[in-house]
Amino acid sequence: GAGGMSPCAACKLLRRRCAKDCIFAPFFPPDEPQKFAYVHKVFGASNVNKMLQDLPVYQRADAVNSMVYEANSRIRDPVYGCVGAISALQQQVAQLQAQLAVSQAEIVCMRMQHAST
């Protein structure tokens, strides 16, 4: 492994030498093997590598986190993945907007009644 350390979770799974400048190592520590297993299964190691290469270093941690989340969602729900969460949230937003409209209409009504008494 890099500097005598144990290889990162990605290199361990891919059974390759973990180079000093391994692109995966900062984001996939050996004690969290599931994170890489998820993104490898859903996106493939070479796609993850390519996506990270295409990003500036300071954005890579966020990209890894969102990819792990997405991959985990896809494994839990192979049909809808995290698009299922988006649909559920959109429904919740619509429901809350309707409830808010009712409450605000009620406030307007009460003000009018109050003004007329």
Place this chain on the structure above:
Amino acid sequence: GAGGMSPCAACKLLRRRCAKDCIFAPFFPPDEPQKFAYVHKVFGASNVNKMLQDLPVYQRADAVNSMVYEANSRIRDPVYGCVGAISALQQQVAQLQAQLAVSQAEIVCMRMQHAST
């Protein structure tokens, strides 16, 4: 192509013969080449194939739609992908819940004032 038709968008991009029982053909018609280009870039053709194989036929169209949506989100936003939409929706839900709580508290107050006059 299958039955003398033009090959599906997947087989066209992968430059392979579109077999009669091509797993991609029902979901990637030749007139929508972008759909397959997106999922191929983000998930890889072999992962898409594997994910479809693992699902019963009646769930495959939904799975393809959610994968196309996810891939398109990742291409537009390489850092957050469709997890960005989830975060934005979660914030919107929290904001609507706060507004609803304020409105409902106002209704309670108005009722109490009304009752005391």
